[in-house]
Amino acid sequence: MTGMTNRRPLVDARRAAVAAIGALLCLGTLAGCSASSTSGDSGREPATVRKSVVDVVERSAAAVGGNWKVYSGPSVEGCGDGVEDKARYVYIMERSGSTGDEPDDDVKAMAEFWDGEGIATTAYKSGGADPLLGMRGKGGPILTIAFNAYPERYSITAVSACADGNVSDLLEDE
Template identity: 45%
Template sequence: MNQGNRSKTGLRGLTIAPAAAMVLLLTACNGSAHVEPEDAKKSILGVVDETASTVGGKWSVYSEPTAESCGDAAEDGLTYTYILMHDAPSADPTQAVGAVEELWKDKGITTERYRSGAADPIVGIRGRGGPATTMDFLADKRRFSIVGVSECADGSAVEERQRESGSPEAR
């Protein structure tokens, strides 16, 4: 993917990075999970990719699955955050939200729809549970996005990032 052409500007002037950070802040887990990091990563990859397939169209990776700490300390466990973007979608936003809602409910994710108060509203759906700590699908006629945060897994986010990067300190 040509990262030079990738826009980090979200819908209507909002940037996606702060929105993703807000999702992470709102979803801190307590570190009591008994999920292995690789299983958490595979699970969030699967549900985010399946969500994109359900909506259809050409999606691009905004952020590869990244290990983040679940709690206050690095050893409190880790989650993976994975973000996909779809610029200029052809699907109707409200219909896309309905399809995502059905998929997520089938996966055991509790859902809640939302919409902005604008005359031309942005619609979306949030989810919790099942294979994810949280999910968010935002739909606007100009851009769709999916943010998935995995279940909290055992381990340290710092050590997991070092391991994934092949850093000698992780060996």
């Protein structure tokens, strides 16, 4: 029993070290995302990035077919905490689930379309016996984009690059 008592502080110290390293990695990732979403974006017009995000989502929807409807947006939001002079747009479309094609085929079609648009893609698959499928992307004409090919409801969500503009002023214009 004494051997186990002596090992406990070592196990706790390892767990604390792993947690600290994980926290630092998370903070570094978040800081990198905040910096990249606001730096180097000067000169982009809000109307241009708004049109860009709408265009790529609508053409993505056409690439897999079906009857898509706007769920939300394009809605304006800030490009990071405390950043008042940069704005981006979020646009979401959705449709009822599969139209006869398998979700796997739709994910492949989306990957091909996004590859042609210069969007770097990563396939998504949930766990379990009947996994949910999707595709994530970034780059090209947008900051990030996601396609969920869930049996009951498909969705495409995209976030534009940042543009010059005050979010409050842009919200008034909508």
